[in-house]
Amino acid sequence: MRLDFDDRFRKELPADPNEENSRRQVSGALFSYVTPRVPTAPKVLHVAREVAELVGLTEQQVASDSFRDLFSGKQVAAGTRPYAMAYGGHQFGSWAGQLGDGRAINLFEVRHRDQQWTLQLKGAGATPYSRMGDGLAVLRSSVREHLCSEAMFHLGVPTSRSLCLLTTGDEVMRDVMYDGHAAMEPGAVVCRVAPSFIRFGNFELLSSRGEIELLKKLADYTIRHFYPDCRDGETEPYGKFFQAVCQRSLQMVLGWQRVGFVHGVMNTDNMSIHGETIDYGPYGWLEGYDPDWTPNTTDRAQRRYRYGNQVEIVFWNLIKLANALYPLVEEAEPFEAALEEFQNDFRTQDLAMRARKLGILDPEPSDEALLTVLETTLQETETDMTLFYRLLANVSPDRMDLQADDFLAPVYEAFYQPDELVGEVLQRWRDWFEMYFYRLNQSTTSDQQRRQEMNQVNPKYVLRNYMAQLAIDAAEGGDLSVIEEIAEVLRQPYSENPQYEKWFAKRPEWARHKVGCSMLSCSS
Incomplete structure (x- = not known):
């Protein structure tokens, strides 16, 4: 398949010299080479055509067998070397050590129209970072990730994208609610797309191990390719880099709050250095307005990642990133200033966002x-x-x-x-x-102008959990029409689109306590 491959990450940064796909601690490297698992009978279920165009794929290529084979993991493109990234992270507030891409494999990077994209498979097999897992994913979680990635983009919330959703033809054992009722489910793969999948946890792992030279290499790489403005002037770039990440992360979480999205698992390894929403697991949208709601069963008792706490958690995660970057500066002031700016800007911008939802364009x-x-x-x-x-x-x-x-x-x-x-x-x-x-x-704002402004920030259609579950149930039965229809609805979430009025409705009562429609687990 003809694409403009430009694998900067693996060519410019050190690889794990051990190329065995065995579970292990990886030090002195930022990634490990790994080959995706070959699926039995891959089948393309849905393609986001806009994302295909974004990375330089034509309609003819999307319709080809080589597209199916490449983005299911069945074949590896000539001249590329898939790899899994090493990172650590704080999970539910506690340091977890090395984590890494346990079920994600970066296929390659491409350049198209002066933009750089990393294409990553989720569910394509085990890696050295899989720990006790199998590296696979099921249709249930893959449908949710594919639909939500694109829904968030069209809502105007910073996010990774999803190119395509495929089934593998294999069965995968999963315990949906971690309650001892494991069952076989259809396996699936999603191809995720982002400028890169560098996370807060990439920096945390290196800093925690005292691998400062490697930490500097990663920071310099990230600034060179994604934050070049931070290199202007004679001062060190790392404080300015951290400030920029703070500002991007602020815009991301303000977007979440505006549309009622709850991420569900805001660990530092799930925080993108680009300020984009990544890792769609047990997410959800508020049905009844409840600041204490979280969709994640693992978080049921603590509710650390509840809707009303998301801004505080982003701030907490940024502090952990600051701690990781500190050895490059050895001065607290730049980080403290950026964090204070985050808090001040949040107060102003949060008021403006919430007021605009009411049509108040001149908030006081x-x-x-x-x-x-x-x-x-x-x-x-x-x-x-x-x-x-x-x-x-x-x-x-x-x-x-x-x-x-x-x-x-x-x-x-x-x-x-x-x-x-x-x-x-x-x-x-x-x-x-x-x-x-x-x-x-x-206010001097007319009723008509107020309505227009409100309808630009208050979506009519969001990906409610019951909608995703209907798409999953239909797809498991071989019916792809629900995925197609919901994907189309979510491409224009602020439009009236009366032909889709049935999706502008409260959660039906049958979905109130149904698995997949109320709370979810991290099971994937």
């Missing part, structure tokens, strides 16, 4: 009270976050009679238990809308 510090009261009131009775904010755009002070019994009619569909909208709960909603209308009347 006093608006914090309005926003806080709303976020409390949303929890008085189970209220769908996506539906509420989208429907709120249709509310107008001139058309909504707050003294009427049915004043909540414009947002009524957002409530899961509308019979609870009585008494004090109803009064608190009336009080909030009075505050909201008073604030809108202080």
Whole structure:
């Protein structure tokens, strides 16, 4: 297959001299060469055509057998050498030591239209970093990763992309909820695409081992190719590099908060140095607005990675990255300044983001009270976050009679238990809308402009867990139409698209406690 291969990472940085695919600790190297496992009967289920074009693939190439063979791991492209990366990380707040790509294999890098892309298979077999795992993935988790990667991109949230989803023709043993009920599931592979898959954990592992020369090589490589502006001037570039990563990470997590996305497993090894969302495992979107919700069963007790704690966790992870980079500078000031800037910028930008969701384009510090009261009131009775904010755009002070019994009619569909909208709960909603209308009347923004602005930041369609589960169930039965339809819906999440109105709905009751629709595990 003709692509413009440009394997900078493996050519410019040191490789593991041991080329055996055996589980081991790898030191003095940033990656290990490994050959993907050959699948029995690979089949392409879905291709994101925009991503194919992004990396330089034509429609004819996508339709070819060589595409299927290359992106299932069946064949290795001539002139390339697949590899798995070494990194460590803090998992659920504790240092885990060496982790690495246990089920991810970087196929190659390509250059197209002056952009660099790394193409990586997830689920293509074991690597030296697989520990006790088999390096494989199942259709269930692969459908979720493929759809969500593209959904996040079209929502405007920084993310890795997904080129394609394939089944392997092999069965894989998995215990979905880690409760002793293991079963065979269809195996699958996803091809992920990003500028690189360098993580916070790559730097952490080297620093923890005192491999400072190698740490410097990795930092210099990353700055040279992805943060060249940090090399301007005579001062050291590492503090400026860290500052840039802080700012990118801030934009990423603000995007998560805006659309109600919960990552579920924000370990430092799942944090991209590019400030992009990576590693879609037990993620989810808020159904009922609940800042304490996390989709990850492993995090059920601690709720470390809950929706309302994501910004604090990004900040915590950045501190760990700062600690890893410190030996290159041996001065705390640049890192402390960047972290303080992160906190200050978050306060300003978070207020602006939350206010814009209400159509307030000229936020003031006093608006914090309005926003806080709303976020409390949303929890008085189970209220769908996506539906509420989208429907709120249709509310107008001139058309909504707050003294009427049915004043909540414009947002009524957002409530899961509308019979609870009585008494004090109803009064608190009336009080909030009075505050909201008073604030809108202080603004020069017209109703039409407010609606337009709100509909640009409040999506109509998101990848709810039950939607992903319907796609999985259908695909396991051989029906790919649901994947196709949901992928198309999520390409235009801010558009009305009335033909897809059935997806603009609350989570159905059957999905409230169904495995895969409420909480999920890291099982993949």
